[in-house]
Every structure is written in C-alpha cells, then in structure tokens.
C-alpha cells in the first residue's frame with residue numbers, strides 16, 4: 001500500500017461501533033494477519049468468489065473453503081459469498097470504499113448475497129472530509145473508480161424497507177488490526 | 180385500498196359547508212371561464228387525494244421525519260450546506276469551462292462526450308450510440324433527465340428494447356405511468372397495488388398479495404435477467420467531475436452499479452448543471468444528499484466511476500468464460516435543453532444548483548396531500564419542480580401547478596444547497612401573471628386595485644393580492660360589509676367570479692381598527708425603551724385584540740409603544756406573484772418605518788408572515804442597506820418579550836398561568852423556518868404553562884390558499900393532519916394557541932373556535 005497512514009485506534013473504535021449501532025454490518029470481526037485465514041473461514045458460505053487482497057502477508061491460502069478468483073458469469077451468479085478488500089473505512093459513517101480493478105471487485109462485491117469486506121486498520125479514517133482527501137490522492141494514483149458502500153443494498157420501493165436487492169443482502173466487515 | 184375510498188370518506192375534514200347549508204352550490208354555479216377551470220382543478224386534486232394521497236402522505240412524511248433525524252446526527256449541517264452552495268454557485272459560473280474540461284478528460288480516458296442541445300438531439304444521439312454498438316437492448320438506472328427527454332419512448336419508437344432497473348421506476352414502466360416524485364418514482368403506489376399490477380402483467384402461478392419481500396425478490400430476479408441480457412447500460416449521474424471525467428451515482432438498490440458495469444457499453448446521461456470541478460468537491464454533497472433525500476446518513480452506495488472502468492468484462496452469453504480484461508466503452512451525454520439559458524436568467528439560475536434530492540417534495544405539506552401527479556409538471560415535481568419546468572418546458576407546464584406552492588417556506592431549511600424555493604415559485608407566478616389573459620370579471624376588482632400588475636392577471640390573484648384595499652373598505656363599512664359578504668348570493672358570486680370558496684368563513688372586518696384604538700391613547704411616559712408595534716393587516720382590521728394585548732404586555736414590561744401609520748407589508752401581493760406591487764409596498768413600509776428605526780426603535784411584529792417579509796423577503800425588494808437595517812430591528816412579539824425578560828424586565832408584571840395551564844401550540848410555518856418557535860414556548864413555560872407543539876409542517880391555510888375554490892379541499896386535507904394531533908390534545912384538556920392569523924382561521928374551521936395568540940395569554944389587563 002502506497003498511501004498508508006498510521007493506525008488510529010479511535011477511528012477504528014468508532015468504525016466498529018458505527019457498523020454495529022446502525023446495523024450496517026451483519027458482523028464485524030477484528031483479526032491479525034495470522035488469525036485471518038481462520039477468522040475468514042467462519043464468515044464464508046459456499047460457493048465463494050473473491051478478488052485478490054492487497055495486504056502484505058495476507059492471502060486466501062489456508063482458508064477453509066474453495067475460493068474462485070476471476071469468476072465466470074455462471075460462477076458469479078451461483079456464488080453465495082464474495083470477498084474483496086476495502087481501500088478505506090470511514091469511521092463515522094461505517095462506509096467502506098471498494099476499488100474497481102481488473103481483479104473484479106465491482107462484480108465480486110455486488111452479485112453474491114453476502115459480501116465480506118476486508119479493511120486494514122490503518123486505512124480507517126475518521127470522517128468524510130478525510131476520506132475525500134484520501135480518495136483524491138487515490139484518484140491521482142490511478143484508482144479512479146471506487147464505490148462508497150455503506151451497509152447492504154436496500155429498497156423501499158415495494159413498501160417497507162427490504163434488504164438485498166441488486167446488491168448483497170448482508171455485509172460482513174473484517175478489520176485487519178495489524179495492517 | 181385507497182382507490183376504493185370516496186374522497187369524502189378518506190378526507191373527513193372536507194365537509195361541504197356552504198353558508199346556507201347547500202353542499203357545493205357555489206362550486207357548481209354555472210359556467211364561467213375561471214370558475215370552470217377552478218372546478219376542474221379542484222376535481223383533479225380531489226381525485227388524486229382519494230387515490231394516491233394516502234400512500235404519498237405516509238411515504239413523504241416518513242422520509243421527512245427520517246430527514247430531520249439524519250440532519251440531527253451531525254453538528255455541521257449548516258456548514259455543509261454553505262459549502263455545497265458555494266461549490267454549486269462557482270460551478271455554474273464556470274460551467275462552459277467545466278464542459279470543455281470534462282470533454283478533454285473523458286476523451287483522454289477513452290470515452291466520448293456529447294452536449295445535446297435539446298431532447299430530440301439527445302435522443303437521436305443515444306439511438307445512434309445503440310446503432311454504433313449494434314445494440315438491441317438497453318437497461319437503465321433511474322434518471323429524471325431521461326424522463327425529461329422522454330428517452331424510453333424515443334428508443335422504443337426505433338424498436339430498441341428499454342428496461343428500467345430501479346424497482347420503483349420499473350413498476351412505473353410496467354404501469355405506464357409517470358414518476359410522482361424526484362427520487363421515489365412509485366411513491367404513490369401501495370404494495371397491494373403493485374401486487375395487482377404484477378398479477379395482471381405476469382400472471383404468476385401463485386398471485387402476489389402485497390408482501391414487500393416477495394415483490395422485491397420477484398422484481399429483482401426479473402430485472403436481474405434483463406441486466407444480464409442487455410447490450411448497453413444507461414445511467415444518470417448525480418454529479419460529474421470535470422478534472423477526472425468521473426460520474427457519481429447515489430443509490431441504494433445496487434441496480435445502478437450493475438447497470439453501469441454489467442454490459443460492456445455504458446452511457447451516462449445527465450444535465451450539464453451536474454458538473455463539479457473535481458472529486459474533492461463531492462465531499463459535502465455525499466454527506467448531505469442521503470440525509471435530505473431519503474433521510475439516511477448516507478445511501479448504500481455512492482459510486483465514483485471513471486469509465487471506461489478497469490473492471491473486467493463479463494460475457495453472460497458465454498457463462499462459463501471467466502471474467503477477463505476486455506474492451507469497455509463509455510459515452511457521456513450532457514443535456515442542455517434550456518439549462519444554459521437558465522444560467523443567464525437571474526432568477527431561474529438558482530434552480531441549477533438543485534441536486535434533486537427530493538427534500539422539498541417530502542417537507543411540503545401540500546405535496547404530502549396531493550403528490551407529484553398534482554404538484555408537478557411534465558417531468559419535475561414539488562416546489563423546485565416549478566423552476567425546472569419553467570426553464571425546460573416553459574411557463575405553461577410550470578404554471579399548471581405553481582399555485583400549489585403557498586410560500587410557507589418549510590422546505591427552505593431542508594434544501595441542501597439553500598435554494599430559495601418559495602421565491603422561485605413567486606417569480607414564476609409573476610411571470611405567469613404577466614402572460615395571462617384577461618377575464619370577464621376583471622371589472623369587479625379593477626376599482627380596488629391601485630396595483631402595479633398587468634391587465635391579464637387572474638382576478639382571484641388580484642383580489643387576494645389587494646386585500647388591503649378590501650380591508651380598508653370592509654372596515655369603513657362594517658358591519659354592513661360583513662353582513663353583505665355573509666349572504667348566500669354574494670358568496671356564490673364571490674366563488675364563481677373570483678374563486679373565493681363559499682365553504683370558508685370570511686374575515687369579519689372591525690369598525691375600529693387597532694391603529695385607531697392605539698392613536699386614542701398615550702403610551703407610558705418616560706420609558707427607557709421605545710418600540711413600534713407593526714399594525715399588520717390582520718391585527719389592524721380583523722384581530723385588534725391581539726394588537727392591544729401586545730401593547731399592554733410591552734408597556735407592563737416598561738416599554739413605550741407607538742403604533743405607526745404604515746401600510747401592508749406586501750406579503751399579500753407577493754404571495755400572489757405580484758412582485759411589482761409587493762415591491763412598491765415594501766418601499767412604502769420602509770419609508771414609513773425608517774425614521775423610527777433610525778432613532779433606535781425596534782419594530783415588534785405580531786403576524787409571523789409579515790415578520791418573514793422584514794427578515795427575509797425584503798432582501799429581494801429593498802436595497803441591501805435598507806433591508807439589513809429593518810431586518811436587524813425587527814422582532815416577533817414573543818421573541819421580543821423573551822428578550823425583555825432575559826434582560827431583566829419584571830416577569831411579575833405578567834399574569835402567571837391560570838385557568839387551563841396545558842396548551843397545544845401551533846406555531847406558524849414561516850415563524851418556524853426563522854427558528855422563532857422556541858421563544859414562544861419558552862416564555863409560556865416560564866409563566867407556568869405546560870406546552871406541547873404541533874408536529875405538522877403547515878396548517879394548510881397558508882394565507883389565501885385555503886380560501887381559493889380550487890384548493891379548499893387540499894387545504895382541509897392538509898389541515899386534517901393538524902386536526903388529528905390536536906384533537907387528541909384537546910381531549911386531554913389542552914387549550915389550543917396559535918400565532919398566525921391563517922393558522923387561527925384554519926383551527927377555527929377545524930375545531931369551531933378561534934384560538935388566541937400567545938400574547939393574549941400574557942395580557943395583564
């Protein structure tokens with residue numbers, strides 16, 4: 001990661017509490033890089049599709065599920081879980097940013113009903129102005145398509161709020177505390 | 180279901196109370212140009228209230244409450260609005276430059292940009308893009324701009340398939356209706372009605388019964404198939420950033436995300452006014468748009484896309500093939516269609532700052548009652564819809580619904596870019612007035628009207644706009660005038676000729692005016708503080724008691740009072756769009772008050788709508804210096820009493836709460852927009868009253884609105900919300916109190932007796 005900032009314990013705590021209090025994530029897990037494979041395994045419902053993770057020393061090796069990278073349309077449609085990294089976490093909104101790279105984050109985070117998003121603690125920023133400062137830098141660095149995602153997809157169009165429309169029904173957030 | 184109810188049963192407040200007990204007699208009285216169109220308008224609105232009103236009301240009130248809640252989560256709301264406003268002002272100022280810059284950026288990214296002059300131009304271009312990509316099928320995410328273009332019809336005429344992917348928009352497409360709201364196109368449809376529509380259209384094995392989960396799942400699956408089959412995905416754009424050539428899409432369902440990237444070709448269509456310099460400028464909008472729109476802190480997704488994006492390409496026709504890097508195409512269509520001309524229009528320009536969040540739809544009491552099919556034009560709905568329609572479709576479309584804006588101002592503080600929505604409506608009304616045709620009944624109001632308005636202005640507007648002349652005459656000839664206007668033939672004539680609804684009680688003019696009373700007495704001698712009490716039209720001619728109470732309260736607190744010789748504030752003509760007349764009145768009022776103000780006297784105002792003139796509207800009518808001087812010296816009467824008490828005036832001089840201590844207080848809409856309600860509740864509480872306040876945006880009367888034949892029923896429907904709440908408060912023994920004259924009139928119509936002004940409870944007499 002080229003745009004690291006030092007981990008900020010307060011932002012991380014706010015991020016967690018926002019996700020929980022506003023019911024934006026079905027679960028929030030905090031894990032170290034070493035704990036990652038086991039912690040992730042807990043969150044997966046097969047079939048699983050994924051995009052590669054950009055965090056040093058963190059990979060899908062040793063994860064207790066078959067994980068398909070660069071899925072086909074059929075695999076995407078069949079998948080029940082999609083795993084991607086987040087570029088940023090925004091503490092006071094419980095928002096994560098998802099970069100659209102050739103790894104296919106946009107599809108993997110969108111089509112399956114369960115999205116597991118992995119965010120490095122050092123990428124959690126306190127608020128939206130800071131996030132946009134970072135986004136402007138990321139844009140300059142070439143990550144020019146990003147989704148700010150907050151909670152699952154939802155609609156009120158059929159009367160009453162229904163979660164899980166064209167996007168995922170559940171978002172699970174995993175924070176890498178030592179990254 | 181709402182559509183099975185008769186208008187009367189769904190709107191219990193609408194009683195046909197002709198003064199002589201003959202329901203609707205006046206409304207049915209014979210043909211007359213204005214009368215017929217008023218009757219038709221009333222019927223159309225009645226129908227909408229009966230069929231769509233209930234669902235629209237529930238949904239918009241729900242959004243509106245959530246919006247208030249979401250705004251309360253942040254402490255820097257005003258800051259964010261200010262920044263958003265400045266960013267928009269600057270962006271519109273440099274719009275031509277931004278268009279050049281975005282064109283460069285998008286082309287450098289590998290996309291194309293087309294600036295379409297009008298709807299036909301845009302539609303032709305989009306059709307040619309379909310041809311260029313040998314495309315047959317387009318999926319679309321919600322875009323009001325393509326509604327404006329009538330793009331779907333244009334593409335279908337060329338035999339392309341077009342499918343909407345936003346579920347609400349998809350429902351509307353199937354039902355072959357028009358959206359009724361800026362962000363909730365199907366906000367008028369209850370789930371049962373959607374179920375019926377799906378049952379008829381898809382004939383499912385197991386019919387739907389209206390369960391939102393089932394309906395959503397079905398719609399999602401159907402729409403999902405269309406997305407996978409489509410050749411082109413078309414989205415709108417909430418914002419476009421010039422520097423990077425990016426678009427921002429604000430959504431909840433995820434359909435816009437799928438639409439933008441699932442097909443290999445992405446077309447984004449949006450108005451030119453959506454341009455901002457760079458991604459940095461998006462920050463305040465991202466914090467605001469969810470709050471003021473749906474009442475969420477932020478929507479589920481805000482997509483910042485710089486297409487063609489790096490996302491791999493999926494080929495659903497070859498479903499086993501893994502996603503892989505491939506060619507993506509992107510075309511940005513920027514629509515002018517009148518916008519660049521609006522930019523040159525000093526008054527309509529502000530409309531271009533609108534980010535179409537829908538807050539002015541949700542917070543508007545009249546919109547809550549009739550919805551966007553009544554309070555809307557060809558495409559755009561609600562208060563700001565007038566500005567959009569005037570600029571894009573022309574005055575005819577805007578004029579059709581513009582009168583539903585009463586100028587209550589409740590939307591103003593909810594607008595994330597601080598647009599003066601009531602002012603835009605006033606300007607459009609003024610322009611409609613100037614383009615109007617004469618009427619057979621003009622002679623009836625001609626003699627009354629030393630106004631500065633054109634010949635063709637609607638007689639009803641001319642009547643209400645010149646209410647001061649009427650008041651003078653009515654007062655001078657009272658009680659004869661009251662007796663005369665209370666008779667049935669006169670009421671029928673008033674209804675038929677001038678559109679004054681016969682079901683409303685008319686004001687009873689008082690022979691002795693407030694000013695006459697005041698001029699016959701001496702105020703306390705040697706007072707340290709001297710004020711003017713402004714004799715607004717209603718206090719002066721109809722409700723002198725509240726004026727007298729104000730004088731006595733101020734004097735009891737040691738303040739010397741003068742009631743000056745001064746005319747109507749201009750509120751009445753302004754509310755009818757008679758800007759020239761209002762302007763003249765404002766100057767006259769200022770001339771009469773200036774000398775007093777210069778000697779250090781404050782101006783105390785009883786009627787909130789007149790205070791709002793001094794504090795707000797006069798900015799448009801007076802020089803900056805004059806406006807500021809009067810604004811800074813004007814106070815609402817209870818605000819002033821609060822200030823006196825805070826500064827050591829003797830509260831023992833005022834009577835403590837006695838009799839009914841429990842009050843239900845309805846503050847005036849403009850008073851609340853100015854943030855003045857708390858002074859009244861604080862003073863009343865201080866004196867030992869227990870006060871609850873109304874929760875509605877507006878009482879429905881809104882000055883002359885509730886008197887107008889075509890809007891009487893809307894006015895009563897809006898009032899029903901207030902009635903529902905206050906009926907319960909009354910049952911609990913609370914006494915109703917209200918600050919505005921028209922609120923008082925409405926409460927009297929709803930409950931049978933006229934509520935006092937709070938100042939009357941303080942009267943030491």
Ligand code: SF4
Nearest residue numbers: 543562584585588590
């Ligand atoms: S001023 Fe009042 S009536 Fe007019 S649009 Fe705003 S809320 Fe509606």
Ligand code: SF4
Nearest residue numbers: 533534536537539594
């Ligand atoms: S005028 Fe303001 S409140 Fe209304 S839709 Fe536009 S931005 Fe929203």
